[in-house]
Amino acid sequence: MNWLKHDYSYLLRLLVTGVILFAGFILPVSGQVALRYASNETLTWQEAIDMYQWLDEQYEDARLLEVGWTDAGRPLHLFVIDRGRQFSPQEIRESGKSILFINNGIHPGEPCGVDASLKLASDLLSGKDSCAHYLDHTVIAIVPIFNVGGALMRGSFHRANQNGPVEHGFRGNARNLDLNRDFIKLDSRNTQSLVPLLRSWDPDIFVDTHTSNGSDYPYTITLINSHAQRHEPSQARFLDSTLLPFLFEGMDRSPYLMSPYVWSYKRTPDQGIIAFMDYPRYTSGYVSLYNTLAFTVETHMFKSFEDRVLSTWYLLRETLRFSGLYGSALAEVKRAAWQEKMMRQEFTLQWKLDTSRSDLINFSGYEVKQRKSKVTGQQNYYFDRSAPWEKEIPYYKYFKPIITASVPEYYIVPSAWRQVVERLQLNGVKMEQLSSDSIMELDIYYIESYKTVDQPYNGHYRHYGVETRELREKVQVLAGDWIIPSKQQAIEYLVQTLEPKGYDSFFSWNFFDEILFRNEYFSPYIFEETAEDLLKNDPELKKEFKEKKKEDSKFAENGYQQLRFIYERSPWSESTYMRYPVYRLNR
Numbered sequence: 001m002n003w004l005k006h007d008y009s010y011l012l013r014l015l016v017t018g019v020i021l022f023a024g025f026i027l028p029v030s031g032q033v034a035l036r037y038a039s040n041e042t043l044t045w046q047e048a049i050d051m052y053q054w055l056d057e058q059y060e061d062a063r064l065l066e067v068g069w070t071d072a073g074r075p076l077h078l079f080v081i082d083r084g085r086q087f088s089p090q091e092i093r094e095s096g097k098s099i100l101f102i103n104n105g106i107h108p109g110e111p112c113g114v115d116a117s118l119k120l121a122s123d124l125l126s127g128k129d130s131c132a133h134y135l136d137h138t139v140i141a142i143v144p145i146f147n148v149g150g151a152l153m154r155g156s157f158h159r160a161n162q163n164g165p166v167e168h169g170f171r172g173n174a175r176n177l178d179l180n181r182d183f184i185k186l187d188s189r190n191t192q193s194l195v196p197l198l199r200s201w202d203p204d205i206f207v208d209t210h211t212s213n214g215s216d217y218p219y220t221i222t223l224i225n226s227h228a229q230r231h232e233p234s235q236a237r238f239l240d241s242t243l244l245p246f247l248f249e250g251m252d253r254s255p256y257l258m259s260p261y262v263w264s265y266k267r268t269p270d271q272g273i274i275a276f277m278d279y280p281r282y283t284s285g286y287v288s289l290y291n292t293l294a295f296t297v298e299t300h301m302f303k304s305f306e307d308r309v310l311s312t313w314y315l316l317r318e319t320l321r322f323s324g325l326y327g328s329a330l331a332e333v334k335r336a337a338w339q340e341k342m343m344r345q346e347f348t349l350q351w352k353l354d355t356s357r358s359d360l361i362n363f364s365g366y367e368v369k370q371r372k373s374k375v376t377g378q379q380n381y382y383f384d385r386s387a388p389w390e391k392e393i394p395y396y397k398y399f400k401p402i403i404t405a406s407v408p409e410y411y412i413v414p415s416a417w418r419q420v421v422e423r424l425q426l427n428g429v430k431m432e433q434l435s436s437d438s439i440m441e442l443d444i445y446y447i448e449s450y451k452t453v454d455q456p457y458n459g460h461y462r463h464y465g466v467e468t469r470e471l472r473e474k475v476q477v478l479a480g481d482w483i484i485p486s487k488q489q490a491i492e493y494l495v496q497t498l499e500p501k502g503y504d505s506f507f508s509w510n511f512f513d514e515i516l517f518r519n520e521y522f523s524p525y526i527f528e529e530t531a532e533d534l535l536k537n538d539p540e541l542k543k544e545f546k547e548k549k550k551e552d553s554k555f556a557e558n559g560y561q562q563l564r565f566i567y568e569r570s571p572w573s574e575s576t577y578m579r580y581p582v583y584r585l586n587r
Helices: 007-017 045-058 089-095 112-126 130-136 148-152 189-201 233-252 283-288 305-325 328-340 418-426 493-496 524-537 539-551 559-567
Strands: 019-022 025-028 062-069 075-081 098-103 138-143 206-210 221-225 257-262 293-300 346-353 359-372 380-394 401-407 408-414 436-450 461-479 480-484 583-585
Touching: 019 130, 045 062, 045 075, 045 112, 045 148, 045 293, 062 189, 075 112, 075 189, 089 098, 098 148, 098 189, 098 305, 098 328, 112 130, 112 138, 112 206, 112 305, 130 138, 130 401, 138 305, 189 283, 189 418, 206 233, 206 305, 206 401, 221 233, 221 305, 233 257, 233 305, 233 328, 257 359, 283 293, 305 328, 305 408, 346 493, 380 524, 408 418, 408 493, 418 480, 524 539, 524 559, 539 559
Parallel strands: 098 138, 098 206, 206 293, 221 257
Antiparallel strands: 019 025, 062 075, 075 138, 221 293, 346 401, 359 380, 408 480, 408 583, 436 461, 436 583
């Protein structure tokens, strides 16, 4: 019961609310659970839910909701603090309040936010926290623990480089999925439950809580923000000029100075750090598709669990304070961002770091030195905490667009691709089914080439380096196929997922691999005469064939490949092979 030594006010509240004295121990009643972060302990999933349930029972401004299911066969919960006691996102929006959405335990071995959010909720509801009056203008929605399966797999040896807590959860969920890579492919029931929730709540600010691995440095807490270049101009300016300075200045007044996330440009931070480009697979990248300002909190693995919890708590309070003070500005900037997004003619699908540009930021670090490893006998580097330094370092936060896609008026997705359709529906995409079979002239992609990873990545053999050619063709579409207008709130989501070159497109996540397989073939000894006639009657094909033989010596020596080249450009080649099955319509 070491926690009693650290929070006498909490002990007093227990005595006031009612306790059972037994054999010298104080046992909370009514499901209330004591936070134990000062003793290097984090709550179990059940303890966290019990404490939120107790808060629900004690305070009319709070409600614990079951909002879906997880792969562990346990429910997903959402805890809402709403002084208006409406607890409905639509009614909250109509009231003009901002929504701050906090997601915890996506990686349960990084549970700082689990305990920090409980402390925040308890202190706000009890009136202990001076920030409680900001609840007049902001509703807080908290996912207690998103990765329930990983939280149930508790142990002491999941995080080899981390300083506590004594027991903690596992990074993978019940299906061994990393849920922070699941927000486009939606493989897990967890994410299938959370995504519709995010669409209905449509938060103004989203915070995802984590603990980092990597370099050593003095900071207890670092921050990733949804990248400004992925936001519309009005939100990007607001993020850089108002919101980020507010949070960093607020943390400067706390016991915990904060740094941008430390991702070293080279091996160590003294040579500069890189801003994280959060693609849509990640929580922050996903919600920013819908004009939500998002943050990923990364506390430092070597710091004590108590400090990691408290630094997260301070940042959550600063975020609430900002929302309370700037609620009108948040709403206005979001309205402007939607106007800008709806006017977009194209979106960037992939980015590349611009190493020619950087800002200078003040940073504190430790000198990097080398020493002989007692295990391997090889030289290894380490951070010498006895040799701290402070200086300006480059902050590489600018990226160049390298692949873009225009926005069509409509996309058409055949109903056969039901896994894709289901994911569109989970995202609240507005679409209608065609009422009859017809022939339509559409813009079609053909996959020219692609590369595939050698090892599965989070359950998929991802494609990359995709090259396409685009043709306008007449295509048979069927009754029941889906026609999707692009001018809706899912506009960027549609472009990022349905354009095959998208970094996190459905094609990259293997949802269309069937088109990469040829169903019909030819027999060389039979097709030989047909190929001869085709070359004789098609001068363009004959010219292309000769150029290919001249430029490619391996091709010139391979008779089968030469016949296949002709076959694939003949009327006998199946039309579905390599034809991307999402069509673009511009009237």
